[in-house]
Amino acid sequence: MIITLKKEAPKQEVAKLINQFEKQGLKVNVITGENYDVFGLVGDTAKLDERKIQANQWVENVQRIAAPYKLANRMFHPEDSIIDVAGIKIGGHEPIVLMAGPCSVENDEMICHIAKEVKDAGAKMLRGGAYKPRTSPYAFQGMGYEGIKCLDHARSETGLPIVTELMSADKIDEFVENVDLIQIGARNMQNFDLLKAVGKINKPILLKRGLSATIEEWIMSAEYIMANGNPNVIMCERGIRTFEKYTRNTLDVSVIPLIKEKTHLPIVIDPSHATGDWKLVEAMSLAAIAAGADGLIIEVHDHPDCALSDGAQSLKPEKFKALVNKAKLVAKAVGREI
Amino acid sequence: MIITLKKEAPKQEVAKLINQFEKQGLKVNVITGENYDVFGLVGDTAKLDERKIQANQWVENVQRIAAPYKLANRMFHPEDSIIDVAGIKIGGHEPIVLMAGPCSVENDEMICHIAKEVKDAGAKMLRGGAYKPRTSPYAFQGMGYEGIKCLDHARSETGLPIVTELMSADKIDEFVENVDLIQIGARNMQNFDLLKAVGKINKPILLKRGLSATIEEWIMSAEYIMANGNPNVIMCERGIRTFEKYTRNTLDVSVIPLIKEKTHLPIVIDPSHATGDWKLVEAMSLAAIAAGADGLIIEVHDHPDCALSDGAQSLKPEKFKALVNKAKLVAKAVGREI
Amino acid sequence: MIITLKKEAPKQEVAKLINQFEKQGLKVNVITGENYDVFGLVGDTAKLDERKIQANQWVENVQRIAAPYKLANRMFHPEDSIIDVAGIKIGGHEPIVLMAGPCSVENDEMICHIAKEVKDAGAKMLRGGAYKPRTSPYAFQGMGYEGIKCLDHARSETGLPIVTELMSADKIDEFVENVDLIQIGARNMQNFDLLKAVGKINKPILLKRGLSATIEEWIMSAEYIMANGNPNVIMCERGIRTFEKYTRNTLDVSVIPLIKEKTHLPIVIDPSHATGDWKLVEAMSLAAIAAGADGLIIEVHDHPDCALSDGAQSLKPEKFKALVNKAKLVAKAVGREI
């Protein structure tokens, strides 16, 4: 950690600061500059709170050298983590995993029907929302536990593991019992109580990036889950909020190489929520694969204009099938399989 | 609601769409343009899902005319809502309410001591975090229920009502019993299960704006609380995330007149979290009052550089006192009292 | 164009507005809603200024239906534009064009040497800055006309057409004479006098997107060039500014399908400026090709850590060569050639 001190800092204040750090077992290197003095702290600075140091009136600036995450950090865990979701492996050199299905589970028949279609097209997991985070209190809020039972039925018919969103810690037993991959949604990425709760189970977690979360904050949310005991975290980019109006969000494709550089965790891309527009989903899916994504999660619906949520971004099954065929070619071109 | 249709839309598809809307009790006005046709829907369009309509392949665009919120909407509730927090009134032409205290409650003695200081300086409520949302799992997570008891003690010593953050619905009884104004933090602004839970109680809620929430989304979160039965919502702006690096966040002062135009709810400004820098707090506080804010929530700490969280943005009590004196002059200049 | 009127608008004011639009040859359709009335204007609304209409105190809102651009609009020009840059064709189904070279021209020998290397690796055009937009007045500002002469020399040695940035209209003759593809940089995307000037020549223009330009504004800048008489515009995405700190900018890959949907112009991606980090350039290049880009512009330097500008994002020639080989495979997978 690097601490910049104002030149006018009184000597005894500087000595007090040095003393304070040394008492915490840190070594303080002092560099005397022209307009500032600088402390270089050596030791375990992860426990220091930079904003507390920043509060000192003689401190101009505090900068971390080391990343604030440890368990997720590739520096201390160089090999790729491969996460097992009910037998489907994701990460490392494993085949790219396609997850597909409707935004919301609407009834038993529809989810079973779509499950078969996406399986035929090449999907390896079934997605579908039972508990739905909706911006409006007047919008369809999901089928809840009934939806989970429909997903369970679709799984038994097709063998596809299921991924669905958990919104509240009080449903955690229901999810542990029924769900193969538990999704934490973008709006809950910093719902720290929920992160702690899923850190105490051992089911795999699909952790979506918040709409305006920095990559570091997103990794820190993975760290929350891991520090509470659950190492099975899969990162999922779903677009960030920018000023652009032609797309719902802006898909940040560069997170794919970055998450692989900074962490050892798998990275999955959600082109449906990122763009909000089915016409853009295919191009973004191919881009994600070319950049090295470990999986895709894509919305598919038989009748997008009758969907109970987010029809605008859903592909019809035949379009999804066409996408999968192109995706296989791009995967092969970059040395991966689907 | 305005729906733009592509010229190449087949007649029977257009007829089907019109029929669909009419069955929902809406009147459809068709305007034939040069490059597009347009439907103007008249009736209660709040229940329509624009993304479902957008999914229709012949639809180019869907635009709402009316705001998606009703209970919070000033159009249907022209007079200001005045919220009563344990006897302190906020909103309308009531005096501007100052809430002050440390970021985190650290122990009983410190919170009682600060409570007296901020009361002496002119604060009307005491703030202090007991349950703390922290980006890092390794940072101090707050005293929890012990912290609530300390706040209760400080209240009994000073008479100041207390405001503190609720992070999880399973603590709601504890908060209803002990807390005067329940804060929903920025990171939980779209934790819809938590919003529903606080909608079912009748304590006043301080609803912070999410880091990248649009004003409309923020009002929709208030609408969630109100639609579940609790009309006592106070809006709180705490800065939005932008590209700027010299401040922690960018305080959006324009929400003050906007929230007053679009809703009937009181608006409070948090200059401490917005800027992240105590040196900017006074100027931003005065700006907020000049623009019409109904209250301020400000971090005050006796020893910011020993604070267990967010020291960098905390004022020392004497600086807070100086701020209050200036704030009174600005309030008077705009026809308000403190 | 859709105009929303407040219910309290006096009848004579409404009549005056209608009259005003009709005098401009527009047909006004009036829809009477519950909380608002709506005008649907039919006719050539491109000449209307929505902010002028918005100024009317009885107007709640103004929304455009048709895009404000015409010459760049695919609706009125369905086939792809293919731009010819000194014999190299770009756009449509033409082979993907690789442009490569250093950020800045540093001397004659270096640019000739790099030109040969990038040509050997598969580049079809040579890039290199002679006039450099630098954030700091104390940084290297480019070789100026000497740099243009070096580029000319490198072109004569290799046959590669050259692309370089024009910063000021007073150098336009120099560029028309010497440069094959004239770049308008991100910071000048809305330097309208410069856009008008390059609209009056017939050399192809590489128009970079501004750091926070919406796609619509970017297309409007292309429209400026086209409306002044030069139809030879190539769009170039180079990353947008967001809150993210791990990358210099965020590459918006979704512009590739969007620019192809909204316009008929070719789209080129600059992964070097977008990421600011050579380690991310390969992944982003492959993503761009998979998403349908018509070209890439990539920084290559023999000794990035001695580069006079932007070394951090420059690839060494051997890394560029490896990238080209992978890019060819991805291009083939999506039915294109390089």
Next chain:
Amino acid sequence: MIITLKKEAPKQEVAKLINQFEKQGLKVNVITGENYDVFGLVGDTAKLDERKIQANQWVENVQRIAAPYKLANRMFHPEDSIIDVAGIKIGGHEPIVLMAGPCSVENDEMICHIAKEVKDAGAKMLRGGAYKPRTSPYAFQGMGYEGIKCLDHARSETGLPIVTELMSADKIDEFVENVDLIQIGARNMQNFDLLKAVGKINKPILLKRGLSATIEEWIMSAEYIMANGNPNVIMCERGIRTFEKYTRNTLDVSVIPLIKEKTHLPIVIDPSHATGDWKLVEAMSLAAIAAGADGLIIEVHDHPDCALSDGAQSLKPEKFKALVNKAKLVAKAVGREI
């Protein structure tokens, strides 16, 4: 400057780097950390290019300690700069200066008429655009030199100095001769050739902040002008681009104390362009004054709904007058005059 090195950096590479810095007259302090080594460079690092150092493959990170600007830096120029615009002083403890007038000059009569009205209301300078930066090539582009002549006439009738935007260096003689305060618009904030040109004259410059410019970049643009010889720079905030849709831009009020902390230059606020909505202009004006602004620049038009540009954000003269009266009270409350 702080340089973080990877532990795996070979000793001879480290030695080479140290040697390189020492040859440039810098002292290198080496701190050996647990996961990284760190160089602390002492000396004049303003001339170093951090991106060039970052290009070294053994370098993890480069961080500046000192600000990259010198002439604008308050550290080296502690007293406030007071700029004289044709006898009107702005900055320091001088009275707050109100500049007002229409977005565009439309004809001689209108500008003379508005000039008198704003003067009567308390304005000390007249604003009005003659050369207009417009997003659309089809929109009114301003009266050009004729507009300058109308402004000159209005000045001679009222005695108000005039401020208007310069878009191109080829008009600089015309502006030096006729204009009192030359505005550089937001879209040209990093048109470096234009900055250099106005650096070579001695007229005062009103430098608007770019739509997505960091405060540091904005100060660096002031530094460009100052480094070229013109110290008479006034900073002007006009809103930044964010994701928010209810306002045109987001006014960043916190720049007021920040510009005063980091630089010695005056700061003026433009609430009209920042909000794009006349209904918000008064509240934002009062906020700016409370926060310490040295001036305001406000759009005023007799008939906003007939304005040739930006009517939506223009105040009618009587509303401007009411604003001035309130502004005087707020100014007094913070110890300033208008």
